[in-house]
Amino acid sequence: MLRTCAKRLRTLGSPLGQPGAQRRSFSSEKFIHKDYALPNPSWSKDLRLLFDQFMKKCEDGSWKRLPSYRQNFPEKIQEFQTLYLDSSLAKGEQHAQQFPRSLDVGLGFEYVMFCNDVERKVLCFLQVGPHLQGTPGFVHGGAIATMIDSTTGMCAFRAGGIVMTANLNINFRSPIPLCSVVVVDSQLDKVEGRKVFVSCNVRSVDKKTLHSEATGLFIKLDPDKSLKK
Numbered sequence: 001m002l003r004t005c006a007k008r009l010r011t012l013g014s015p016l017g018q019p020g021a022q023r024r025s026f027s028s029e030k031f032i033h034k035d036y037a038l039p040n041p042s043w044s045k046d047l048r049l050l051f052d053q054f055m056k057k058c059e060d061g062s063w064k065r066l067p068s069y070r071q072n073f074p075e076k077i078q079e080f081q082t083l084y085l086d087s088s089l090a091k092g093e094q095h096a097q098q099f100p101r102s103l104d105v106g107l108g109f110e111y112v113m114f115c116n117d118v119e120r121k122v123l124c125f126l127q128v129g130p131h132l133q134g135t136p137g138f139v140h141g142g143a144i145a146t147m148i149d150s151t152t153g154m155c156a157f158r159a160g161g162i163v164m165t166a167n168l169n170i171n172f173r174s175p176i177p178l179c180s181v182v183v184v185d186s187q188l189d190k191v192e193g194r195k196v197f198v199s200c201n202v203r204s205v206d207k208k209t210l211h212s213e214a215t216g217l218f219i220k221l222d223p224d225k226s227l228k229k
């Protein structure tokens, strides 16, 4: 698996595999966004197949592919700061990046999410790159938690708007081989006032191996309470 992974990365070549390549340049006049939830040469056959399969499911409108960017749109940052931060604390954070998109292409998290708002589900097809190693040959638990948080967070966001993770409970059942592809499957359980409950499992592509199970509690942010920095 690792050898295949290294081979795919070599084919990426320059400039994609180089540190700093594909960085977005920021200026208030021109903000370039690249959608990273689309196939690139680092994607394995498994990831590509899942992507193609779900793009077909999008044709009747039941499923939607969710685009994914490294940086938030400036107007969204502004809106968030205006609503939830004490104005005296609000600072421009134009150079901040979304953590799961901050590693170079093919080395970290390669993923695409699809949602089904009727079934209240978000699925993430994830290829775990060689820079996410924990125990030799396997993915770091924190990297798995990151993608569980992101996927369940997206599921909660689609139901409740702007939310933050209040509690995340994960059982790691079997290790994930580095460079493999897994499916993070999240389901909205219930919404109680500002509390959004989501559950999730992580399985191998053939569904035979259960890697992790999790539950998350997300809280819808209250515009009357400012977040402290």
Ligand SMILES: CCCCCCCC(=O)SCCNC(=O)CCNC(=O)[C@H](O)C(C)(C)COP(=O)(O)OP(=O)(O)OC[C@H]1O[C@@H](n2cnc3c(N)ncnc32)[C@H](O)[C@@H]1OP(=O)(O)O
Residues within 6 Å of the ligand: 149, 150, 151, 153, 154, 157, 163, 164, 165, 166, 167, 193, 194, 195, 217, 219, 220, 221, 222, 225
């Ligand atoms: C699309 C985007 C995907 C992104 C995914 C990534 C998301 C993240 O990783 S967010 C980063 C990690 N999370 C954080 O840093 C959050 C830190 N915590 C906080 O800021 C606050 O505790 C926050 C905002 C969650 C809640 O604060 P606040 O709005 O004051 O809510 P609060 O009034 O305390 O609680 C509301 C309700 O939730 C309950 N609650 C809050 N926290 C918890 C908790 N940890 N466990 C159980 N219940 C809780 C309260 O008991 C209360 O219940 P009830 O209404 O029944 O009395």
